Amino acid sequence: MVFNVTHITTYKYNAPVNYCHNIATLRPRRSDGQELLDYKINISPGPAEITERVDFFGNFITRFSIQTEHDTLKVTTKSKIIRDFGFFYDSFLSDACRKITMNEALYALNGNDATIMDAKQFVLESIFIRQTNKDIKAYAEKSFQGNRSVFDAAYELMQRIYTDFDFVSGFTSISTPVEEVMREKKGVCQDFAQIAIACIRSVGLPARYVSGYIETLPPPGKEKLVGADASHAWFSIFIPGFGWVDFDPTNNQIPKDQHILVGWGRDYYDVPPLKGVVYGSGKSKLKVSVDIARVA
Amino acid sequence: MNVTRLSSFFMEFHQMLIDAAPGKKDNPNIVILTPGSHNETYFEHAYMASFLGYPLVQGNDLVVRDGFLWMKSLQGLKRIDVVLRRVDDAFSDPLELREDSHLGVAGLPDVVRRKNVSVINPVGSGVIENPGLIPFMPAISRYFLNENLILPQIASWWCGQEKEKNYVLNNLSNLVVKRIDRTNRESIYFGKFLSFDQLESLKAQILQRPYRFVAQEQINFSTAPNLTQGSLEPRNVVTRAFSIAYGNQYSVMPGGLVRVAPDSKTVRVSNQRGGTSKDFWVVGDQIVKEDKNKNWEQKSAIALSGLDDLPSLTAENLFWAGRYVGRTLVNARFIRTVMRQMAMMQNRDEKPDSIKIQVLLKAVTHMTGTYPGFSEKTKEGTPAMDNPYEEMLSVIRDKDRVGSLAHTIGMFSNSYYSIRNLWSSDMWRVFENIQKLWQSFQEEENPSILRILKVLNQLITRLIAFMGLIEESIMVQQGLLLYFIGLQLEQSMLTITKCRSLLAVKYDTQVEYDLLEYLLTSHESLNIYRYSYRSYIQLEHVLDLVITDVEYAGSLTFMIKRLQKDIARLPHSRKDQQLTNYQKYVFSAFSKLRLSDSSKLSLTKSKNDVVRQELDILLEELSDLLYKTSQSITGTYFNHTDRQTQMFTQSFPI
Known part of the structure; x- marks a missing residue:
């Protein structure tokens, strides 16, 4: 499946900004079953300098700064992506993926080959997901038990988050602590992904945060609205001997071809679509629109 | 004693920083990045900056543009090649690292990645600790x-x-x-x-x-003998040693710093817990030769070029230091004059019946800006005039009241504190004296007027000592010029307000005479007046002396002339072509003063009129021009105040 993704982020300031430094994680990375065919970024006003590099996790980071006075910042990216995830999706049915129990996984994590070493950093605390109170662990342990398959436990955790939590936008912000989301059982996709990650880490297994897009389909009989698609986030768990498996607790499914991956990290902090330091006074208003169109 | 000298270590240190510059420049621009004056090791940063001759900067003084790092100086942006970093790793960039940091420079790691600046030690090296x-x-x-x-x-x-x-x-x-x-x-x-x-x-x-x-x-530490109140006692000590990686090897400083435990029982030693600091010396058998030929000339290029390269934050602090010290002195003297008159009142807690006291009290409100105060426009509640003592005490001591003497002293202390690196040790002593005097006075209950007068006298004497020391301890190119500009500007502005409050309205002859005398007293000009005019105090002469005299250092015209000369030395000032805005304002003020005539200024429109309109208008115009001057200087030179904000605000729970 080939998609054209248009992602527009607009900041409107109520007082002029003299200059700003920004970092964007918007260019989709290569990953299993996904290739980037074309990518363009357009920034207005034009940046004085712009560089791109690959970060520690292998994501594309675009850094730019604007030195002309402005009251609106608009960042538009157009990505053409081919997704063909069927083969990988099917591999999740294998014994290598499904049969590993938590005890076996924890034992395997004592090893120190390169894959294990790389995965182990995702057990540690991260900026937004600290080791937390007992609630998270108690919630996790309902699904994660020593002799149970890690895959089954993760699948059940995804289902439970999908049923137990309400999708309420505007209730949380990026600074809402995981504990509060757990207590209130409300949030958006970022919160659900981070809850799942906190749970998985609390039992000692590696989990990472995945940022991307999801294609939404219009209600039957209605035309699809431009810009109705969204920035999205989900989580991924590491199964030793097999590899990483993604789960989307917001939609209660394992991502296939409608999920487009941009980057991953320990939590939201590592892969914010756009962040920046702004010099000037006053407040900003943010507007994001994402449009995903099937080409073929 | 044959104490091993540290200078060779610092020579190597200096050379190491020079060699660290990208592209191997001969004269790289080196700065020391400090978290600021509230950091416990600020003294070290300041000392090192002045010893090695590098500008001491804070995150706010630096900016990333076009892939390079720049220092905001009085003249403009200066490219920086090497940063000696004393800000913690995670705090050095609010973009890629801690978002809540205001100590770093947004984009710094990117400049490092482009190899356009060297940061010593590199961001991230803290992990080795x-x-x-x-x-x-x-x-x-x-x-x-x-x-x-x-x-x-x-x-x-x-x-x-x-x-x-x-x-x-x-x-x-x-x-x-x-x-x-x-x-x-x-x-x-x-x-x-x-x-x-x-x-x-x-x-x-x-x-x-x-x-x-x-x-x-847990090991048992050895102790060192420590001289405590005349006897030697054992103490735990911690030594801080320093080494640098230079070339392929390390150099170790032949000496270091020592922290001594406050008493013999304490094992943990830290400055924050009441320990004391000492130097440690390495003593040798050989006689140490003084090497007077050490080549320290080769200092950082930007440190040498002086005023142009003064970091604008330092410049602004010096400017405000001048303004606050001027404000403290002029207001303290005026309040002293007023308190002397109050000491002669029958009842300090009642509304004064004499007009001259009322005029004086209102002038206090105008000069300190502590409205409504004694001015007419009181809101509900008892007017301050009904209890002058209480109001005066508040104007003197209430540090939360903007404009009060205590508040001004607080601002004066802040601005001095943040430029500690420029101070001499005598200045420290006097500064601490002022602080002590004021702190103990703040705590006294219901001080008598005589007691207040005594404190004011001491304050004024110490301030004058302090001002003298500033002039002899800081060089003009270190920023003393900015201090002078601030000081002249403030003194001029307050002189204008004082003259306006006391002289713009015509009173009875006797009241008028007294007011003139108070003006001269508070201006410390009574003797000069007597010497110059040898006569009964007359308005025209007073105006001549305090406002239009060209020779007398206390006159407004003299101060504005001095201001004009000083601002001409600022980096953006023009000498031949068109003047900058602030130069125009001061020039205009100076010419207005030169064109004025005291015999006309002292007149009212008609005999029955009470307002001296010409004087009042002149003073108002001057006040306006000086206000604009200050704004223009701030806009031209200190405009680094753009606040740093995050697009998102997020908590950073590390």
Whole structure:
């Protein structure tokens, strides 16, 4: 499946900004079953300098700064992506993926080959997901038990988050602590992904945060609205001997071809679509629109 | 004593910084990046900056543009090649690192990646300070160098390993436990001093995040003799030694700093816990030759070029230091004059019946800007005029009241505190004297007018001593010029307000005479007046002396002339072509003064009129021009005040 993704982020300031430094994680990375065919970024006003590099996790980071006075910042990216995830999706049915129990996984994590070493950093605390109170662990342990398959436990955790939590936008912000989301059982996709990650880490297994897009389909009989698609986030768990498996607790499914991956990290902090330091006074208003169109 | 000199170490240090510059420049621009005057090691940064001759800057003084790092100076942006970093790793960039940091420079790591600046030590090197690495050092040394460690290590156990963790938990009361990161440098636990409950809680903390802790054997430290109140006593000491990696080797400073425990029982030594500091010297057998030929001329290029390269934050602090010291002095003198008159009143807690006292009190409100105060426009409640003592006490001592003497002294202290690196030791002494005097006065209950007068006298004397020291301890190109500009500007503005409050309205002859005398007294000009005019005090003469005299240092015209000369030396001022705005304002003020005529200024429109319109208009215009001057100087030179904000605000719970 080939998609054209248009992602527009607009900041409107109520007082002029003299200059700003920004970092964007918007260019989709290569990953299993996904290739980037074309990518363009357009920034207005034009940046004085712009560089791109690959970060520690292998994501594309675009850094730019604007030195002309402005009251609106608009960042538009157009990505053409081919997704063909069927083969990988099917591999999740294998014994290598499904049969590993938590005890076996924890034992395997004592090893120190390169894959294990790389995965182990995702057990540690991260900026937004600290080791937390007992609630998270108690919630996790309902699904994660020593002799149970890690895959089954993760699948059940995804289902439970999908049923137990309400999708309420505007209730949380990026600074809402995981504990509060757990207590209130409300949030958006970022919160659900981070809850799942906190749970998985609390039992000692590696989990990472995945940022991307999801294609939404219009209600039957209605035309699809431009810009109705969204920035999205989900989580991924590491199964030793097999590899990483993604789960989307917001939609209660394992991502296939409608999920487009941009980057991953320990939590939201590592892969914010756009962040920046702004010099000037006053407040900003943010507007994001994402449009995903099937080409073929 | 043959004390080994440190200068060769600093020479190498200096050379190392020069060699670190990208592109091997001959004269790289080097700065020291400090977290600011509230940091406990600020003194070191300041001392090093003045010793090595590098500008001392804060994050706010630097900016990233076009892929390079620049320092905001009085003249404009200056490219920086090397940063000696004294800001913690995580705080050095609010974009890629801690978002809540206001100590760093947004985009700094990117300039480093482009190899357009060298940061010493590189951001991230703090990870080496992790004490969790200690147990691995012998193996690391053998693996990489095939050598054993020369210095023995204290036995250490990192709790991130199962076996080590269990050992630590079982032997906690004999161990010293530390965190592996530097986020909380005070978190050191001495097991043997902990109660059962404390030990249990520490165990719980370790179990929750074992990787975060390292434990060390509790060893008995040796002590050093310390001279305490005339006798030698043993004390635990901590020495801080310094070394630099230069070329392929390390140089160790032949000396260092020592922190001494406050008493003989204390094992933990830290400045924050009341320890004292000492130098430590290395004494040799050989006679140390003074090497007077050390080539210190080759200093950082930007330090030499003076005023143009003054960091604008320092410049602004000096400007405000001048303004606040001027404001404190002029207001303290005026308030003293007023208090002397109040001392002669029958009842200080009642509305004064004499007009002259009322005029004086209103002038206090105008000069300090503590409205409504004694001015007419009182809101509900008792007018201040009904209880002058209470209001005056508030104008003098209420540090939360903007404009009060206490508030001004507070602002004066802040601005001086933030430029501590420019001070001489005598200035410290006098500054502390002022602080002490004022602190004890703040605490006194219901001080008598005589007591207030005494404090004001002492304050004024110390301020004058302090001002004298500033002039002799700071060089013009270090920024003294900005101090003078601030001082002249403030004194001129207050002189204008004072003359306007006391002279713009015509009173009875006797009242008028007294007011003129108060004006001269508060201006410290009574003797000069008597010397110059040898006559009865007359308005025209007073105006001549205080406003239009060209020779007398206390006259407004003289001060404005001086201001005009000083601002002409600022980097953006023009001498031949079109003047800058601030130059125009001051020039205009000066010409208005030169064109005025005291005999006309002292007249009212008609005999029955009470307002001296010409004087009033002149003073109003002057006041307006000086206000604009200050705004224009601020806009031209100190415009670094753009606030740094994040597009998103997020908590950063490290």
